[in-house]
Amino acid sequence: MLKIVRRILATVFFAGVTLLFLDFTGTLHRGFGWMAKLQFIPAVLAVNVAVVLLLVALTLLFGRIYCSVICPLGVFQDGVSNLSARRKGKKNRFRYSPAMSWLRYGVLALFVVMLVAGVNVAVSLLDPYGVYGRMASNFLSPVYRLANNLLAWFSERVDSYVFYSTDVWIKGWITFGMAVVMFGVVGFLAWRNGRAYCNTVCPVGTMLGFLSRFSLFRMAFDTEKCTRCNACERRCKSSCIDVKTMTIDHSRCVTCFNCIERCKFGAMNYAPVKWGRKRGEKPSSGQTPVSATVNTDSQNTMSRRNALSAITFLAAGTVLKAQEQAVEVRGDGGLAEIMDKKNIARQTPIVPPGSMGARHMKQHCTACQLCVSACPNNILRPSNKLATLMQPEMSYERGYCRPECVECSHVCPTGAIKPISAADKSAIAIGLAVWVSDRCVVNTDGVQCHNCQRHCPTGAITLVDRDPGYSDSLKVPVVDKELCIGCGACENLCPARPYSAIYVEGNVRHHQI
Amino acid sequence: MMEKKKSNSDKMGRRSFLKTLGAGSVATTAALSGCKPSGGGGASGGTALAEVPTDKMTYRVSPTTGDRVSLLGYGCMRWPLRQKADGSGEEIDQDAVNELVDYAIAHGVNYFDTAPVYVRGWSETATGIALKRHPRDKFFIATKMSTHRDDPQLRSFEGSRAMYEQSFRNLQVDYIDYYLLHGVGIGGMAPLRERFYDNGMLDFLIKERALGRIRNLGWSFHGEQEVFDFLLAEQDAGHVRWDFAQIQLNYIDWKHASGWNINAEYLLGELEKRDIPAVIMEPLLGGRLSRLGSEALHILQEMRPQDSAASWAFRYAGTPESVLTVLSGMVYMEHLQENVRTYSPLVPVNAEENGALEKVAEIMLNADYVQCTECQYCMPCPYGVDIPGVFGHYNRIISAGKRLKSSNDENYRKARRDFLVGYDRNIPKFRQANHCIGCEICKPHCPQTIDIPNEMRRIDVYTEQLKQGVEFSNEQLAIKR
Numbered sequence: 001m002l003k004i005v006r007r008i009l010a011t012v013f014f015a016g017v018t019l020l021f022l023d024f025t026g027t028l029h030r031g032f033g034w035m036a037k038l039q040f041i042p043a044v045l046a047v048n049v050a051v052v053l054l055l056v057a058l059t060l061l062f063g064r065i066y067c068s069v070i071c072p073l074g075v076f077q078d079g080v081s082n083l084s085a086r087r088k089g090k091k092n093r094f095r096y097s098p099a100m101s102w103l104r105y106g107v108l109a110l111f112v113v114m115l116v117a118g119v120n121v122a123v124s125l126l127d128p129y130g131v132y133g134r135m136a137s138n139f140l141s142p143v144y145r146l147a148n149n150l151l152a153w154f155s156e157r158v159d160s161y162v163f164y165s166t167d168v169w170i171k172g173w174i175t176f177g178m179a180v181v182m183f184g185v186v187g188f189l190a191w192r193n194g195r196a197y198c199n200t201v202c203p204v205g206t207m208l209g210f211l212s213r214f215s216l217f218r219m220a221f222d223t224e225k226c227t228r229c230n231a232c233e234r235r236c237k238s239s240c241i242d243v244k245t246m247t248i249d250h251s252r253c254v255t256c257f258n259c260i261e262r263c264k265f266g267a268m269n270y271a272p273v274k275w276g277r278k279r280g281e282k283p284s285s286g287q288t289p290v291s292a293t294v295n296t297d298s299q300n301t302m303s304r305r306n307a308l309s310a311i312t313f314l315a316a317g318t319v320l321k322a323q324e325q326a327v328e329v330r331g332d333g334g335l336a337e338i339m340d341k342k343n344i345a346r347q348t349p350i351v352p353p354g355s356m357g358a359r360h361m362k363q364h365c366t367a368c369q370l371c372v373s374a375c376p377n378n379i380l381r382p383s384n385k386l387a388t389l390m391q392p393e394m395s396y397e398r399g400y401c402r403p404e405c406v407e408c409s410h411v412c413p414t415g416a417i418k419p420i421s422a423a424d425k426s427a428i429a430i431g432l433a434v435w436v437s438d439r440c441v442v443n444t445d446g447v448q449c450h451n452c453q454r455h456c457p458t459g460a461i462t463l464v465d466r467d468p469g470y471s472d473s474l475k476v477p478v479v480d481k482e483l484c485i486g487c488g489a490c491e492n493l494c495p496a497r498p499y500s501a502i503y504v505e506g507n508v509r510h511h512q513i
Numbered sequence: 514m515m516e517k518k519k520s521n522s523d524k525m526g527r528r529s530f531l532k533t534l535g536a537g538s539v540a541t542t543a544a545l546s547g548c549k550p551s552g553g554g555g556a557s558g559g560t561a562l563a564e565v566p567t568d569k570m571t572y573r574v575s576p577t578t579g580d581r582v583s584l585l586g587y588g589c590m591r592w593p594l595r596q597k598a599d600g601s602g603e604e605i606d607q608d609a610v611n612e613l614v615d616y617a618i619a620h621g622v623n624y625f626d627t628a629p630v631y632v633r634g635w636s637e638t639a640t641g642i643a644l645k646r647h648p649r650d651k652f653f654i655a656t657k658m659s660t661h662r663d664d665p666q667l668r669s670f671e672g673s674r675a676m677y678e679q680s681f682r683n684l685q686v687d688y689i690d691y692y693l694l695h696g697v698g699i700g701g702m703a704p705l706r707e708r709f710y711d712n713g714m715l716d717f718l719i720k721e722r723a724l725g726r727i728r729n730l731g732w733s734f735h736g737e738q739e740v741f742d743f744l745l746a747e748q749d750a751g752h753v754r755w756d757f758a759q760i761q762l763n764y765i766d767w768k769h770a771s772g773w774n775i776n777a778e779y780l781l782g783e784l785e786k787r788d789i790p791a792v793i794m795e796p797l798l799g800g801r802l803s804r805l806g807s808e809a810l811h812i813l814q815e816m817r818p819q820d821s822a823a824s825w826a827f828r829y830a831g832t833p834e835s836v837l838t839v840l841s842g843m844v845y846m847e848h849l850q851e852n853v854r855t856y857s858p859l860v861p862v863n864a865e866e867n868g869a870l871e872k873v874a875e876i877m878l879n880a881d882y883v884q885c886t887e888c889q890y891c892m893p894c895p896y897g898v899d900i901p902g903v904f905g906h907y908n909r910i911i912s913a914g915k916r917l918k919s920s921n922d923e924n925y926r927k928a929r930r931d932f933l934v935g936y937d938r939n940i941p942k943f944r945q946a947n948h949c950i951g952c953e954i955c956k957p958h959c960p961q962t963i964d965i966p967n968e969m970r971r972i973d974v975y976t977e978q979l980k981q982g983v984e985f986s987n988e989q990l991a992i993k994r
Contacts, residue, residue, distance in 0.1 A: 152938075156938055161927075161930050161931045161934045161935065164934040164937060164938070165937075165938070331629075331630045331631070331632065331633035331634030331635065332590075332630045332631060332632075332633070332888070332889040332890050332892060333631075333632060333633050333889030333892045333893070334633040334889075334892060334893050335892070335893050335894075335897065335899060335944065336893040336894060336895055336896070336897050337897075338896075338897035338943055338944070399942075402980065402981075403981055404980065404981040404982055441896075441950065441952075445895075445952075447950070447952035447953075447954065448951065448952060448953075449950035449951065449952060450950065450951050451947075451948070451949075451950045451951070454951075454970070455947065493947055493948060495896045495897075495948065495950050
């Protein structure tokens with residue numbers, strides 16, 4: 001019974017968090033955004049005391065429910081482990097092993113040091129939610145979007161506007177590589193040893209494990225009923241039940257209830273600790289030896305299949321774009337070939353409005369990629385710089401930070417990007433437009449262009465005579481630094497290619513205009 | 514019902530990139546009309562359609578040369594395109610062209626109008642290949658001296674002559690039935706003088722006519738009345754004889770020509786005075802007259818429930834006796850079949866019907882359309898904007914009654930979504946109106962004299978209002994315009 005409840009809840013959470021990474025329309029975040037904000041490391045980074053206390057209390061009461069239900073990486077591992085167990089004779093493949101305390105606490109200590117020291121690469125590499133987020137956004141999201149595009153294709157053919165197609169691209173190869181590596185490591189460990197990753201590497205697991213030793217409810221043997229058949233130990237994916245000594249390592253138990261379900265004799269109980277006694281007397285439940293295989297592992301199969309699809313996707317990775325041909329001798333019609341814009345090397349990276357600047361972003365971001373997935377304008381992508389590795393930064397060659405959109409600020413679970421309104425955003429200067437005169441089409445092509453000026457939402461760009469004193473002078477843009485908010489409309493819509501003639505340099509600290 | 518469907522597929526026909534969709538919708542038409550065999554009968558509003566007649570085409574005889582020309586002329590400026598087999602871009606779908614040409618000739622069409630610049634410069638060759646498969650006396654071929662783009666090299670005698678001679682090679686013919694000075698009137702008198710008078714080109718062409726290599730010499734006219742009057746005055750003065758002239762005529766342009774275009778009523782009247790036969794272009798105003806809003810469409814359907822808006826427009830253009838042929842750039846077999854039906858034989862528009870079309874014209878003029886015929890003369894835009902594509906999308910939204918007057922309109926949510934989703938579907942983002950930099954390079958090329966940058970800006974403002982979801986009303990827009 002408990003196991004079924006656990007599995008249902010875990011499925012709900014896993015699906016919810018996963019969908020957050022898939023949805024690009026901004027609708028799900030309103031209903032399910034809290035699922036990301038409930039994650040442990042994001043809550044710590046957001047200094048969300050309430051959530052941290054809630055999770056601590058939850059663990060002190062019921063053990064590591066967090067690891068079994070809330071943590072998407074944990075549930076992912078259960079899925080992999082479950083798949084592994086379906087192989088013949090592998091269902092009961094576990095056995096007790098002593099805790100690798102030096103490794104666990106070593107990693108935790110390192111993690112805390114890194115957190116305090118602000119070495120965010122290490123923090124985000126180890127944060128289980130971040131690890132899962134990178135997997136979801138790099139593998140699942142492209143597949144989801146391709147499927148959406150297929151639907152959009154059909155919907156276009158029946159004149160329906162229900163689905164619209166969306167760009168699919170790998171936003172950062174380093175981050176993609178990291179996701180592949182972690183998928184391999186975590187997946188391999190889960191395939192072989194169940195929750196080994198959670199109990200040896202994961203700092204959240206170690207931290208909550210430390211608390212769960214003292215939890216009120218916990219597993220306990222009923223020594224009178226136990227026949228020492230070893231069944232529970234063989235089924236324990238945390239390898240924390242030692243039947244020989246009749247002990248359970250509560251720091252590693254993730255309260256999955258598999259042992260209770262497995263025990264035919266009702267010898268395993270989940271009950272409040274009677275202080276001073278070693279076991280609970282009255283089992284609250286768990287008498288029913290139901291084999292709960294009803295709950296299918298659609299989630300797990302899905303992640304595997306999607307991982308495969310992601311590889312296929314890689315192969316076909318180049319975004320298909322209508323191949324336009326160069327126009328032959330002065331015919332009418334056709335389309336001029338337009339080069340793709342290239343990313344401009346910026347001295348200061350641009351980070352989204354609401355993040356208050358590079359420093360705040362660096363300190364609070366766990367690089368989960370939720371904002372990157374959510375950005376409807378294809379601006380956010382993970383950084384490739386070591387200090388801010390995998391954390392989001394902006395670039396405007398595919399779109400610009402549109403005035404009506406504050407999506408990233410609302411999805412961010414760690415408070416790295418604080419929630420803002422569209423009105424707030426219109427007054428936050430995240431960067432400053434810089435004009436490059438020798439790339440400007442006014443100079444290169446000798447035509448009058450006013451696209452940057454016309455699209456500037458704050459009126460920061462105006463046009464002045466290039467050749468003062470001549471009445472027929474072409475006009476070139478000038479930027480009012482006091483008004484520019486760095487939204488990138490000018491850069492994105494600039495006709496100069498591949499490098500825009502006006503581009504945005506980030507502000508180290510955002511300021512109000 | 515079927516008419517509606519047809520006009521639906523028609524509108525997509527203009528857009529090569531929606532080709533498949535068009536085909537899909539054509540298939541739907543076929544399915545709806547009960548799986549008709551090619552060219553066979555089907556059901557339209559419950560009434561069976563007859564076979565497409567092969568021997569009922571209306572012909573007009575040219576008073577100047579005695580040519581017997583089919584009232585339906587084939588405009589070769591919109592041949593269907595396909596992806597090259599090696600994926601390196603597009604090419605003309607020659608198989609489809611052959612099929613269309615064969616069908617047209619089999620059903621009495623004998624006038625084919627092309628130009629060196631049509632379909633990115635590929636039209637003449639493709640048309641030539643298709644026609645080569647038929648006896649030379651079965652068709653008339655029209656092509657043009659397309660030096661309307663300001664290219665001094667091309668406008669020299671040598672450049673122009675090279676273009677003229679290339680047409681013979683492209684079309685694989687040793688004489689051209691109808692040769693036109695392309696797009697005279699665009700830009701006023703100066704280009705006309707530069708292109709045909711100063712370099713001696715007109716004299717050369719007149720000699721060529723005398724030698725029999727050109728059978729009819731004429732011109733296609735857009736733009737400034739001064740040029741039109743001048744050319745006719747030249748004939749009046751005995752300097753030149755025009756065998757025909759090509760003008761834009763439809764029930765909007767008759768009395769309500771936009772921009773610098775001249776009312777067709779005047780143009781045709783002047784030609785009739787001199788007994789010069791008229792070739793009609795833009796009978797559908799770039800397809801706009803084939804997709805009327807429901808208010809306008811109902812006026813016509815009440816009188817002739819089975820006729821499409823397009824067939825009305827064709828009947829209108831073909832009604833004056835001085836019209837030699839009416840050009841239609843037909844991309845799909847279904848359009849060809851419908852047009853053949855309309856003119857096999859022509860049922861002239863009577864006075865009462867004329868009144869109805871006048872009402873329709875009023876409704877069209879009051880709408881917010883951009884007067885674009887999607888002729889592609891403005892293209893390619895050097896900065897990549899798909900000008901006819903953007904205008905086409907906007908106009909279709911108006912036709913569908915989905916152009917919002919204000920953000921408080923009842924259908925705001927749906928119309929907003931349809932506009933924005935449809936916009937991204939039809940036009941890649943980097944070719945949309947917000948990429949128009951206002952350089953005005955396109956402006957002098959537009960035969961409809963649309964202020965392209967300004968209209969682009971207007972559409973961009975509308976798009977932004979929808980994207981940002983801000984409140985707006987048409988009054989503000991009117992000021993912007």
